[in-house]
Amino acid sequence: MSDIKTITEALTNFRNERDWEQFHNPKDLALAINVEAGELLELFLWKNADEANKEKIKEELADVFAYAFLIADKYGFDVKEILLDKIQKNAEKYPVEKAKGTAKKYKEL
Numbered sequence: 001m002s003d004i005k006t007i008t009e010a011l012t013n014f015r016n017e018r019d020w021e022q023f024h025n026p027k028d029l030a031l032a033i034n035v036e037a038g039e040l041l042e043l044f045l046w047k048n049a050d051e052a053n054k055e056k057i058k059e060e061l062a063d064v065f066a067y068a069f070l071i072a073d074k075y076g077f078d079v080k081e082i083l084l085d086k087i088q089k090n091a092e093k094y095p096v097e098k099a100k101g102t103a104k105k106y107k108e109l
Contacts, residue, residue, distance in 0.1 A: 004079045008069050015070070029071045036063035 001009075015021055040060035043052045072079050093106040102109070 002080070004069075008073050008079075011066055011069055012073060024070055024074070026071055026074050029067050029074070033064055033067045033071075036060055036067060040064060 012021075015024060040057065040063075043056050043060060069079060071077075072082070094109070098109040099106075
């Protein structure tokens with residue numbers, strides 16, 4: 001069993017044991033990602049990145065991942081596949097010879 005499948009099954013088992021699937025529609029899962037991403041950002045507010053609490057960063061990042069995995073599961077998406085596809089699309093939009101060392105958007109390259 002893949003690591004991603006193991007993680008997804010652990011998440012859905014946790015959710016199902018608590019009868020929370022009723023609350024986990026795609027819209028609310030997307031909103032939850034935004035809330036958790038905001039909590040992740042808050043850890044960096046008014047400080048240098050190296051001053052942020054790494055344990056709390058791990059917790060908030062795990063929350064973001066958890067909701068993202070649950071959305072992928074709702075739609076039957078293969079997480080590995082969609083990430084590798086996106087990397088390929090970005091490689092086409094940002095060819096190394098044009099994008100290396102610059103933060104410009106692909107339309108500006």
